[in-house]
Amino acid sequence: MAFFRSVSALSKLRSHVGQQSSLANSVRWLQTQSSSNTDLYTEMKELVPEYQERVKKLKKDHGSVELGKITVDMVLGGMRGMTALVWLGSAVDPDEGIRFRNMTIPDCQKILPGAFPGGEPLPESVLWLLLTGKVPSKEQVDSLAQELRSRAKIPEYAYKAIDALPVKAHPMTQFSTGVMALQVESEFQKAYEGGIHKSKYWEPTYEDSMNLIARLPAIAAYIYRRIYKDGKIIPMDDSLDYGANYAHMLGFDDPEMLEFMRLYVSIHSDHEGGNVSSHTAHLVASPLSDPYLAFAAALNGLAGPLHGLANQEVLRWIRNIVKEFGTPDISKEQLSDYIHKTLSSGQVVPGYGHGVLRNTDPRYTCQREFALKHLPNDPLFQLVSKIKEVVPPILTKLGKVKNPWPNVDAHSGVLLNYYGLTEENYYTVLFGVARSLGVGPQLIWDRALGMPLERPKSVTLEKLEKLCGASS
Numbered sequence: 104m105a106f107f108r109s110v111s112a113l114s115k116l117r118s119h120v121g122q123q124s125s126l127a128n129s130v131r132w133l134q135t136q137s138s139s140n141t142d143l144y145t146e147m148k149e150l151v152p153e154y155q156e157r158v159k160k161l162k163k164d165h166g167s168v169e170l171g172k173i174t175v176d177m178v179l180g181g182m183r184g185m186t187a188l189v190w191l192g193s194a195v196d197p198d199e200g201i202r203f204r205n206m207t208i209p210d211c212q213k214i215l216p217g218a219f220p221g222g223e224p225l226p227e228s229v230l231w232l233l234l235t236g237k238v239p240s241k242e243q244v245d246s247l248a249q250e251l252r253s254r255a256k257i258p259e260y261a262y263k264a265i266d267a268l269p270v271k272a273h274p275m276t277q278f279s280t281g282v283m284a285l286q287v288e289s290e291f292q293k294a295y296e297g298g299i300h301k302s303k304y305w306e307p308t309y310e311d312s313m314n315l316i317a318r319l320p321a322i323a324a325y326i327y328r329r330i331y332k333d334g335k336i337i338p339m340d341d342s343l344d345y346g347a348n349y350a351h352m353l354g355f356d357d358p359e360m361l362e363f364m365r366l367y368v369s370i371h372s373d374h375e376g377g378n379v380s381s382h383t384a385h386l387v388a389s390p391l392s393d394p395y396l397a398f399a400a401a402l403n404g405l406a407g408p409l410h411g412l413a414n415q416e417v418l419r420w421i422r423n424i425v426k427e428f429g430t431p432d433i434s435k436e437q438l439s440d441y442i443h444k445t446l447s448s449g450q451v452v453p454g455y456g457h458g459v460l461r462n463t464d465p466r467y468t469c470q471r472e473f474a475l476k477h478l479p480n481d482p483l484f485q486l487v488s489k490i491k492e493v494v495p496p497i498l499t500k501l502g503k504v505k506n507p508w509p510n511v512d513a514h515s516g517v518l519l520n521y522y523g524l525t526e527e528n529y530y531t532v533l534f535g536v537a538r539s540l541g542v543g544p545q546l547i548w549d550r551a552l553g554m555p556l557e558r559p560k561s562v563t564l565e566k567l568e569k570l571c572g573a574s575s
């Protein structure tokens with residue numbers, strides 16, 4: 104049966120990408136298969152037993168296979184390189200970057216349904232792909248968009264919880280508070296209190312995750328309008344897709360900005376499981392805390408300047424450069440001096456480096472391509488391009504930076520700024536909305552696959568020294 108579905112999927116792919124179809128794409132498409140269910144929940148109901156069987160077999164037949172060794176450097180070095188998690192939605196190759204269910208960003212741009220032919224992937228397409236591992240049809244994506252719209256109602260007390268904070272509270276503090284307020288409606292919590300059987304945990308987790316994803320844009324837009332637009336709220340437009348609706352509720356209706364938001368949400372959705380926000384969500388959900396509790400925690404990790412807040416820091420840093428020289432049109436020598444000044448004052452160059460990547464982030468590259476197409480003459484875009492030439496050799500010369508290349512955050516700010524979203528303190532909220540599309544599906548799979556409470560072993564410093572035969 105799966106074979107026939109795959110064959111029909113392959114012929115659909117050919118009609119999708121026509122002459123441009125490469126063999127590699129076709130193979131990847133075959134791996135993803137397709138299905139005729141227009142309802143995502145029905146699709147999941149079919150998939151869950153199949154995946155449960157795979158995990159059961161893996162544990163039974165290969166439970167003691169060794170995946171690597173753990174060194175003292177790893178224990179003292181933020182667990183870099185330790186394989187310790189299963190994450191279904193995506194994986195990051197150090198050189199090539201992200202693959203969403205084995206599809207690169209260009210694959211997604213070619214194959215996933217967009218708002219119009221040739222358009223950027225719709226976030227709904229990405230959500231379907233991340234959850235099911237299958238490329239959705241336009242009909243499936245439309246049905247999911249409708250499902251999300253129908254779940255998007257926000258209880259009044261969530262707005263009141265945000266209103267209890269001073270307007271000057273950081274947007275991420277307001278966002279995390281809003282998510283905690285939404286937790287009051289957790290279906291998982293209710294079901295657990297009602298004595299649900301563990302084999303059914305994934306079902307209320309699906310409800311919570313989908314409700315959460317559906318409600319985040321309105322909560323996030325409320326915060327933006329509250330802080331920056333005198334509290335003048337713009338209601339949701341039922342004719343719009345997820346990304347476009349978010350932009351619309353923020354106050355942006357330029358079709359180019361709507362398209363950028365679709366791309367933005369899609370590429371920020373997932374970055375395998377070890378990044379701080381995703382890993383935090385998985386950890387916090389592991390003792391059966393519901394998706395709201397887990398996602399609020401994830402947002403608090405995302406709000407750190409070495410993680411998601413870097414997008415805010417990048418634009419602030421770029422603006423400071425412009426302020427210092429009085430113009431964005433500066434020489435490479437001036438830029439180099441500024442970068443050295445940043446480093447010698449003990450700060451990092453925001454938007455550069457990565458815990459896993461060892462090459463330019465493809466999320467940077469696709470944003471650059473978008474900018475080249477739509478805003479090639481924007482002075483800040485030109486400055487960002489110059490920064491990309493000047494920073495890597497300087498970081499390389501330091502001799503300690505493992506990845507001198509730009510990451511996703513090095514680019515997003517200038518695009519948002521160009522379209523009028525100039526308030527950089529808000530940028531991490533956009534990242535947070537997008538990240539729910541990656542975290543939500545994994546939390547559903549965590550419960551479907553019976554992932555246990557996460558509890559690694561720690562050692563004291565004395566024990567570590569003793570294990571190494573070192574004297575203190």
Ligand code: NMX
Nearest residue numbers: 409410411413451452453454455456457458503504505506
């Ligand atoms: N500027 C200056 N120094 C850097 C940078 C940078 N961009 N990147 C790494 N280093 C330093 C790092 O601070 C460390 O120094 P020390 O030994 O003195 O503590 C040294 O180089 C080795 O670090 P790495 O092993 O290369 O990087 P690590 O995996 O520890 O950290 C980041 C990864 C992303 C935290 C780091 O590259 C960084 O701080 N980058 C700037 C902030 C940023 O852009 N974060 C966003 C990441 C993407 N996201 O959205 O989450």
Ligand code: MLT
Nearest residue numbers: 373374377378379458510
């Ligand atoms: C992310 O998207 O989460 C960041 O690139 C950080 C990471 O992958 O560690």
